[in-house]
Amino acid sequence: MTPQSPAVAGPPSRRRLAAPCLPLLSLSVLALLTAGLAPLPATAQEDEPAIEGVISGAAPARVALAVPPPVAGPGVPGPWAAELGDVFRADLEFSGWFGLLDPLGEGRIAREDADRPEAYRAVGASYLATMRVDRSGERVLLRVRLFETGGGSVLMDRTWGGRPPNDLRRMAHVASDAVVEALTGRPGIATTRIAFVSRRGRKAKEVYLMDYDGARVFRLTTTGTINLSPTWSPDARRLTFLSFLGDKPSIYLLDENGAVTTLHPAGGELNAAPDFSPDGESLAFSSDRDGNSEIYLYDLRTGRERRLTRHPAIDTAPCWSPTGREIAFTSDRTGSPQIWIMSADGTNPRRLTYEGRYNESAAWSPEGGRIAFVSRIRGRFEIVIKDLASGRESIITKGPGNKENPRWAPDGRHLVFSANPDGRYAIYVIGDDGRGLRRLTRGEEAFTPDWSPIRAR
Amino acid sequence: MIRRILPAIALSGLLLSFLTTGCATRGTRLETSAPPAPPVVEPAAADSAGAAEAVENLDAEPFREDVLEVQGTDEALEAGLDAAAWNERGVLATVHFGFDSARLTDAALATLEANARWLREHPRFRVIVEGHCDERGTTEYNLNLGARRARAIRDHLVRLGIDAERIETISYGEERPVDPGHGEAAWAKNRRGEFRLVNP
Structure with missing residues (x-):
């Protein structure tokens, strides 16, 4: 499409409000925009006398996605798993598509229900992304599974390997991009x-x-x-x-x-x-x-x-x-x-x-x-x-x-x-x-x- | 004009006071890059024939060496000065511009007259005209604004009779402020055209 020049129409006036631009979502996500909504997580506060974004109107609808803390297998140092989990969550949060929930970490779901997608449905999550971290020789393996909490169906089950600790951030970025793509049909930008x-x-x-x-x-x-x-x-x-x-x-x-x-x-x-x-x-x-x-x-x-x-x-x-x-x-x-x-x-x-x-x-x-x-x-x-x-x-x-x-x-x-x-x-x-x-x-x-x-x- | 009034000053008692502060470094300053002397001393060095004559008349032993070192005609002394030495003396004054403007103000035109005169009198040097901007505006636009300022200066120097072949221009955009501050005072200083002489 050739963008039109507004020159002929004369100068339109500026608004301080920007309508949230929602590009095309895949059908599965579109359906959910009206269903399980999560509040926008608070943006991290900057310490400087900083600039601000000009925001008005309601927060855009976001898909409620549960991301429990990663499960670390034998021989995986805690900090590695924590870094994978932190980067993965931050990526998904930043993508702007999701409201992240952690009902497991908050104790709203019982430990024995941790692997049951349906249990997350009950606390408002539409999707569940689980992380499992294992060690294989020199490498760390990150397995991410994505479930629909309604029917419990598996939307994605992929595993990535890399050398710790240098590759950890990159692994989390690749995994979060895969989740974004699986749920929205559009590539993520974390990499x-x-x-x-x-x-x-x-x-x-x-x-x-x-x-x-x-x-x-x-x-x-x-x-x-x-x-x-x-x-x-x-x-x-x-x-x-x-x-x-x-x-x-x-x-x-x-x-x-x-x-x-x-x-x-x-x-x-x-x-x-x-x-x-x-x-x-x-x-x-x-x-x-x-x-x-x-x-x-x-x-x-x-x-x-x-x-x-x-x-x-x-x-x-x-x-x-x-x-x-x-x-x-x-x-x-x-x-x-x-x-x-x-x-x-x-x-x-x-x-x-x-x-x-x-x-x-x-x-x-x-x-x-x-x-x-x-x-x-x-x-x-x-x-x-x-x-x-x-x-x-x-x-x-x-x-x-x-x-x-x-x-x-x-x-x-x-x-x-x-x-x-x-x-x-x-x-x-x-x-x-x-x-x-x-x-x-x-x-x-x-x-x-x-x-x-x-x-x- | 400085040349004309200098002998008169030199013969007065004033000379003694500034020679005692100025002469100690004058002999070497011609060859090296020692810091520039106070303005009153500058003409004495530039007009060394008059100064030498005056100093000799004073017959003051402590200054004898300095007098010997600055002997010679204007041309001979100047021939010993390379572009760096002239640049350090700031012989070509900086011109300033308004915000987002490459227009030469009356003050700038007067400065360029003087700069052109100097360039005509020293035909062996080439000159690089540098265009600079204040920090406002974006990188790319300011690069071009700086280029436009440099060109405006070059074009005017050519109008004043300086051979275009002797002049190069370069824009540093907002990259080389003289004052790192963020207020109008700093910005006014930074919107400028600077001159850098180059050896033949």
């Missing part, structure tokens, strides 16, 4: 990662990776200079980013084997803001080689380039639509930065945003129907989501500091961004309805996050 840059020393910003929950931080570059805006390829096997490594800021490609390629070592003083096309075969980027910042395409196989915009204004920050047919970008051709959309061949540019004098950093949602961006509102930068069909804009952040660089999670239900509520930038994630704000990084300042696509196995 995704976030690329970002973080200060290292006084002068450098290096590229880092972390798990989607902020764990397992890993530095990718050691350049001693400024690197910015790492962006994932659609297959999640490459990153492109901007680096001041040479004389001029240039675009670099980094693949999963650690090989680095430079694009455009010459031509233009500022080649920036690369974004992979959905087919992974080209990059849109901005360059000032023709006198001012314009958007170009770079074909990664042939090295051929093509200019898309022609305007004396700044045109930058291109962002592909998931269909590859259109590109959103920032342009100040009307006198202040605004989000524009054009066809992928550069034709038909049209203005998307009208509210406020400073809108930029567009991120197209994975399902294609929305664009998140940054808007200056009462002197502060906030994250706004625009629904392309209705033209409606929802501000999803508030509170101290600037919120910048929103990027979608591949589930289209969460965003990652950077913000500095206490004067120092850190990476945050938030639900697209303003719920579930979480801070992911502490310590060194962190900037320009990008959420990886789901990697095909």
